[in-house]
Amino acid sequence: MDEDQSAEEVTDTKIIIAVESTIGNSSYQHSKINQWMSGIVESSLSQLTKLGKPFKYIVTCIILQKNGAGLHTASSCFWDNSTDGSCTVRWENKTIYCIVSVFGLAI
């Protein structure tokens, strides 16, 4: 369980790096969204795979344009608490909100 928790902290940092390197200082642009999406999710997943742990991963990413609207996300999981875990990272800049969730399930 300890190993699992420190893996979550490491995951946090890696995801923030993946998001910043893809959308860093950009403003929301509808035409680039697909590209950014794939970039963020794929680089997060490849960082996680490099950790080499025996986990299956699910990475979801939500990109939202800032215009005053509200957004809520919730997740409910049926798994083994001692071996599986999740972590969610929120990132924002002046025009974009980005929420990345990673779920790791032990094999």
Next chain:
Amino acid sequence: MDAGASTYLIRPNYKDKFKAGVAKECIGEILREQLYGVQYDPEEAPALSRALADCIKNKLRDVGFDRYKLIVQVVIGEQRGEGVKMAARCLWDADTDSFAQDIFMNDSLFCVAAAFGVYYY
């Protein structure tokens, strides 16, 4: 979870697989039932999204995907003309694992629910 672990199945039977079609219908039904006519309310939205996620997860467990770990993610947002995009990528066993999703929209809110089923070897 522990009762099934001793049978050492590494592949589900064809009929025990996580069926995306069935799961999608369950999700769609729950969303339509619970969100029909509901207005976006920033105070209630957190509780509503959590309740929806739990409800969908319980319904999927009742449908009976044995030996599957389930993850349900629900996103509720206010409709104000903003641009939103949601994507997911998974590192899993494509033979045994799958996902289902559905969207509900009305004038004041939109809701996306995604359910992932991961086989427990």
